[in-house]
Amino acid sequence: MPSNKLPPVIDFSDFLSGDEKRMKHCAAQVREACLTQGFFQIVNHDIPLSLQKEMFKVAKEFFALPLEEKMKLDKSKNKYNRGYEIMGGQMIEANTRPDLKEGYYVSRDLPMDHPQVKAEKFAHGPNVWPESLGEPFRETCMDYLNRIVKLTEQVMRAMAMSLGYDADYFDEFCTDPMCFYKMLHYPPQPTSAHALQRGIGAHRDFGVITLLLQGDVPGLEVWDDEAKDWYPAPPVEGAYVVNMGNLFEQWTNDKYISNVHRVINRSGEERFSIPFNYNGNPDFIIKCIEKCRATPEEEKYAPVSVEDYVVQKYKDVYSRVGHYKPETYSRVAA
Numbered sequence: 001m002p003s004n005k006l007p008p009v010i011d012f013s014d015f016l017s018g019d020e021k022r023m024k025h026c027a028a029q030v031r032e033a034c035l036t037q038g039f040f041q042i043v044n045h046d047i048p049l050s051l052q053k054e055m056f057k058v059a060k061e062f063f064a065l066p067l068e069e070k071m072k073l074d075k076s077k078n079k080y081n082r083g084y085e086i087m088g089g090q091m092i093e094a095n096t097r098p099d100l101k102e103g104y105y106v107s108r109d110l111p112m113d114h115p116q117v118k119a120e121k122f123a124h125g126p127n128v129w130p131e132s133l134g135e136p137f138r139e140t141c142m143d144y145l146n147r148i149v150k151l152t153e154q155v156m157r158a159m160a161m162s163l164g165y166d167a168d169y170f171d172e173f174c175t176d177p178m179c180f181y182k183m184l185h186y187p188p189q190p191t192s193a194h195a196l197q198r199g200i201g202a203h204r205d206f207g208v209i210t211l212l213l214q215g216d217v218p219g220l221e222v223w224d225d226e227a228k229d230w231y232p233a234p235p236v237e238g239a240y241v242v243n244m245g246n247l248f249e250q251w252t253n254d255k256y257i258s259n260v261h262r263v264i265n266r267s268g269e270e271r272f273s274i275p276f277n278y279n280g281n282p283d284f285i286i287k288c289i290e291k292c293r294a295t296p297e298e299e300k301y302a303p304v305s306v307e308d309y310v311v312q313k314y315k316d317v318y319s320r321v322g323h324y325k326p327e328t329y330s331r332v333a334a
Helices: 020-036 049-063 067-071 131-162 246-251 306-318
Strands: 009-011 039-043 083-085 102-107 178-186 200-203 209-214 220-224 229-232 240-244 261-263 271-280
Touching (some): 020 039, 020 131, 049 271, 131 209, 131 271, 246 306
Parallel strands (some): 009 039
Antiparallel strands (some): 039 240, 178 271, 220 261
């Protein structure tokens, strides 16, 4: 039967107000969404709409560059998970077709002598930049990165309260985080496309938490397991779509849902989006949150470090197409 669901929209100004009553009200809404859908949207946060629009402007400028210039930044040329990802470079849903999208990855811009870079932590290192777009491009990208990191860490504080803890419960996890955003470009899905062609195939995010900035073109769909059907997550101007990843679901002993979603761009227009994946400190050990089980015997998963888990998932996803070789993601924490 058709699904009639939509991701709930939560006023995040309640949490940012600092008023305990309003913060608890927001946290209760977050909890309900995480228990039932694994998806929600937040509005009235502290990232300006003007910066979001500027990000889409520079994303369009980047993807309009000649392929030769983009390929100079190809992710296969570094070990830091930075730079350009080719069209069809990923097949996130097994046994389908390579995803009909291209991307550009940006993260914390770390010098080579940074302790995490020297330790060869996965996805830690310097960014790579298109020379022709110059300093304004870099400044916009880094301004956005700094702001989205801070907003995500506020969302993690709301998550902590939603689980019955103080807001600072996840502070250690949030220290020196492994995180990055991807500017994504989805061309229109051709009417003649193969039945298994997707913009990005059906999947559950494998990390901890994602904050997605959508443009004005629809295409994101979320799976409703009860109705056995997909429901849309339509763009809301200025909003962030928030969803849990598999590692967060595991952390909560399957209490909070990591839900299946996909993108098919049937609009006939170019679609752009900017998902931000936040996975926390690479050395942090994900072990069942105590309030998510009554006894240790009820824990469903063995403890695992963030880095070990994420690296293995990257190998699984990128090996299906083969452009980005497993050795690119060879660093696994000892």
